[in-house]
Amino acid sequence: MIFRQIFRYEFGYQLNSLSTWIYFIVAFMFPFWFSEIVRPNDDTVYINSPSFLVLATVFTGVIWLLTAGTIAGHAAARDVQTRMYPLLYTTSVSKWEYLGGRFTAALLLNALIHLVIPVGFFLGYYLRKEHPGQVGPFRLEAFLSTYFYLSLPLAFYVTACQFSVAVVQRKAIAALLASFLLFPILSQLIGYSVATWLDTLELYKSMDLTGMSVIKDIVTWTPYEQNNRFIQLSGALLWNRLIWLAIAILLLAYSYHRFTFTHQAEKSVRRIKRQKAEAEVAVTNIPAPDSGSIVLWAPSFDRSARLSQLLEITWSSFRYIAGSKTGLTLVSLFAIHLVIFAGEYLKEKGVPQYATTMNVLPMLTAPLTNINTGLVIIPMLIVFFAGELIWRERESNLNRISDTMPVSEWGLFLGKFLGLVLVIGLWMGFLLLAGIVIQLINGHAPVALGVFIKVLFGIQFLNYLLFAMLVMAVHALVNHKYLGHLAVLMVYLYIVFSEKLGIEHNLLIYGSDPGWSYTDMRGFGPFITPLIWYKAYWIGWALLLAVVGRLFLVRNMPEGVRERVQHLKKRFTRSTALTALAGLVIVLFTGSYIYYNTNVLNEYVSSEEWIKKQAEYEINYRKYLNRPQPRVSGTKVKVELYPRERKAGIQGTYKLVNLTQAPIDTICLDTKPGVETSNIRFNLPAQTVVDDPYHGFSIYKLAKPLLPGDSIQMDFEVAWQSKGFKNSGMDVAVIENGTYFINYERLPTIGYNLNRELRTDLDRKEWELSEWKLPSLYDPDSRQVRPGQELVSFEAIVGTDEGQTAIAPGNLVREWKERGRSYFHYATSGPIRNTFSIFSARYKKYASVWKDTISGTNQDVKLSIFYHPEHAENIDRITRSVQASLPYFTRKFGPYPHDHLTIIERSGPDGFLNAEPTAIDYGEPFVLLNQKGNPQALDVVFFAIAHEVAHQWFGTGQVIPALSEGAHVMSESLANFSGLQVVEEAYGAEQVGLLLQMWRDDYEVPRMWYMNSLLQANDPFLGYRKGVMALYALTHYTHQEAINNALRQLVIRHGSGKPPLANTLDLYRELKAVTPDSLHTLLSDYFEKNLYWQMKTDQVYAEPIDAKNWKVTLKVKAKKYIIDSTGADITQPLNDWIEIGVFASAVATAEAGEKPLYLQKHKLTKEETTITVQVSEKPSKAGIDPNYLLFDLFLDDNQKQVKIGVEKTQGRKLVN
């Protein structure tokens, strides 16, 4: 009865509070407008599909978690905070009734708030009627499963945690702190880093509180499943819910135990006793009044006194935060965590990188908008402490006194801000220390103190200060602690998701900048200037925010809006006006300068306009896609680079030949955005028919048609200069050190450019364009030569600043200096594919030669590596890889067709590698892998270079794949397969095992299990992973040389690079030719279907036959199934040869070089089979498909430890 009364009163009381209603409104509004922020990437997924409801629920749940702590907090601690507790604690209410009633009321409110989420979500689509084509039927099960598996448990766990912490701490705000600790720190940061450390995503799934991991699962669903599947309470999710249930109940029990109906007793008993004793002494022992008069010093309020006031408030605020439990501990713990886990952070493909400055900086810094980093605790702590500071006096009821102090609102507001600033400074110091320690421990690179200080105390510190000012101003303005936090979160979400909301200009997104990066080659490059301008602009706004804070800071009794507005006039003093004016002037001045840069000097194109441009390009010009065009057969460029001025000028000449059977009278030209293309001239009379520089397309009509076999010469000029800065990103094509650009992004190309087409389904739908697809494998037009694939004779003269080396494909014919500039003349010995990059930097060169004594040409191939002088660590390894790859590929696939191969280090933070004809380039981070220190790890450098060298046979040189389905397999699967063999030859089986392991791990990465077949491969995963696994498996079913012979045939037939270009059908034909008929089913399973096997070893037991021999019995399961586009499994008849293996060692696998005791392929036709084999040594491990040749999503259960003599399930001794 009392329980019900307490519950009802609490429920009603909170329902009367404004903040409760605001939480309801937010929980309604977010899902209601959800489709404006997030849209499914696939337009066949309904925006009200079950999976989308989960997404909206999780998203809104996080917002609720981070803001609505007040409900549980107040239910738990209001009586103590309002000091009403003596009235309540002395009644006959029991602990159970009191806490239970309060908790139940808070839980019910929170559960109701969660109930509003699906209501808002579903109503959104019916009331707003947006995207009508994407709305599916209402699914009650979707609502029920989401609410009861995600929302309600979340409400319970979080309410329990918040309530318990608030009960124990006797403070409502503790609930909010509990939420901060729960979500970003416990559930995300610790959960995630522990999980990645232990390499198990399952653990993360069971730690995840909000359902983030469910979203990661949903990503693997097909559109059909996303529309029709509901989340199930099983597996990891069930465990997760149970674990958190246990945590929640434990916390509740603990707080129940700790709670007493007594006066505040937070300190230890002894201390209280002592204090009481002291207090009694002081009270009882009252001496006569001190007759001495008070020392009279005249107070002063001059400038220095004002400054002292400010500093005193600053210092007091700083001490308050620094002295609190979370003030310094969290960030210092995070810094320690960085040091401990530095190896993990630096790990790339299983190999740690050297802790150079460019590698350590991303650990210490992140943009404010990045919510996927542990650093997100800093903005969260700023939010929390800003609220605490603004409310500090009021919450301890000191404001009645402190507000009457002769301090201006400036002092109060700025003092608190500066206190927070000091704390942030200290946090930056922790991070700085972490960076230094990481570099010292790692020991490779010198400690980059200067850069760290610039970045941490220049950029990051400033970003956090700007944010802190925003938060303080919002808190001062909103004047309600919890709603203030909510408002701040809204503002933060706006900053993070502004782009999704259609706001792209950085001038409109508080604190933003066009981004920056630091690399060893570039340094800060051109990023600093715009950064300074943007920060100055935001400092102007921060001044205005400070004025807002000063004007609205509440310094009196609770006030209504009208009174606060009345104060404005009085507070708007001269100094305030001057500050506002200063802020305004800064904002206007820097803002106009930025606008001038982003919108006048540079073209500002919103993403919407960009999409429009692309769509119009396709609508207007796609009709020219298959129009016969002369083909480029010679490219000559004269490139003038001006790295310091960040500009370039190119004069180019294309030789165009009519290789068709008919005369050609029009030439279509695609010119590139961001550059100025001019002076297009033909050496035959031609007339401009279409000139559309906006879309970058022009058409010329020849006075006299070009007859088959005839050629025409086209001259052009291209120039660009980076002027000032753009809204987002910087053009880093030509920069002070590390110039790099690729021809098809700058130079004109012949014909319609397929690469310009919009790819996103939603965008295409909006423009009524048909769904974008890779050209079909069976479309003969797809085998045409597209721009960039033409075979050309190539020549380039590149001029650059003195001291730099400029690089282009080809042999260096001549090098000279002229008017203080360096010139380099390159020419290729034979025709190359018309794709090339130009580089220029202060390079160091390493040269060597490989002599082809294998193919009989006796050709010398000159190898040059151009690298940043500080990045010399792996140059020998790169050389070794090339020196191993060239002979291997020559032996297996035929000779390398050029007399040189150039390897260039590309500047920038991306580490990927890129192969072009006769050239390979890699990004800076790639070469920073610490292979020497980790000899046991996969030699990524060696393998990756071998992979790129292989592209000189497959993908880039020689076999140039058709731009159609399967192209990824043709280039990447073949390059990976070739690289694998070089690794095997150089290092042996162990490294091969590591490499295969790396590829297999990618199978587990969340992705959709439904995919195209390898033949029709349409994504990188199929090319880089599945394709090579299939080829590798084939070597076990036939033998390696057979597959290599098939590839050699491919090179022989298609290595000329002439049309019709090769596709996967050609590869498939060659593979069929080298495999026996018995394997054609397998080949078809691998290449034609999206087929998976599911194999498992149930039991293995062995018994000795005699002193030496053992009989091993395996009970195995196997089935295979196709996953179709609905996500459904369709079981296929099993009739496959599958390996059965027995091993002597329990740890080693066959790949690691261990000789198996037994390894044979057995034909399995039933789902369950018992196999008995005999081995000549004591077996330890055995199983089905131990080499993982078949695509199985769960590899852990393939093998089992051998039980000696005992059958596990029956537990009896086997009698023979």
Next chain:
Amino acid sequence: MELKIYNVSKTYPNGVAALKNVSLSIPNGMYGLLGPNGAGKSTLMRILATLQDPSEGTLHLGDVDMLNCKDEVRKTLGYLPQEFGLYPKATAENLLDYFAVLKGFPEKRSRREVVESLLKKVNLWDARRQKLGGYSGGMRQRFGIAVALLGNPKLLIVDEPTAGLDPTERVRFLNLLSELGENSVVLLSTHIVEDVSELCTNMAIINKGEILLQTQPLTAMNALRGKIWRLMIEKSGLPEIERNYQVISTKLFSGKTVVHVYSDIQPGNGFDRVEPDLEDVYFSTMTGLMGNDVRKQEAAQ
């Protein structure tokens, strides 16, 4: 220095009129503002302490316009609110030092002297290193007055300072107050008549937002001389007395009821004439027999 309150009214957004047309003129020295709970005392105090703005009216401290020059007022203001909290984890010395900086003592040495002398003055010197969270009510109140006295304020506002104090603490506190008020305006609001009678040279009685009487205690008591009569009766006889006489107050004494009656002449049998005290002034005013209401009635006649 004189504090002039002229036609001050305060109406809260919910319609409650806390102050109606209050005008007072308060000279240097102790000034008592006497009134029952909810009379508007605290509202007036807060307005004087720059924490609230009146809806109408003006306030001047000497030449300073208190509404528009709050910062000037705050420089010479000491305020001890009726209810306040302290940072529980801070020590008295620290927090007083903190406030001393805010009150215009940037210089460390002079500040230390000021803090020390104040802590000694309010007898908290021995407890200066204790956490304020462990202070008793009286100690907190004394700490509050130490803060209020910082910087030798010209205007000291003390709102119901003795409300929660035990008799010893109260005496101690009033002693402390009595030393002040020679060079400054000390405004003491209270509902305890003795506080005023013991300390103040000037006083006002306020009820329902209106000033009923502005006077000096002695003058007021003199004005009542001969008009206050006392009768001791059984409690059951009270209704009859109330029907027949102007009862201004009743009190219990040894189980009997002591009635004070206002009358210009001897009211009847058993009534003793008593020497009026300030309490009689207060109750006479509250019942409308003294002060503004009387004057208004007289004026009406």
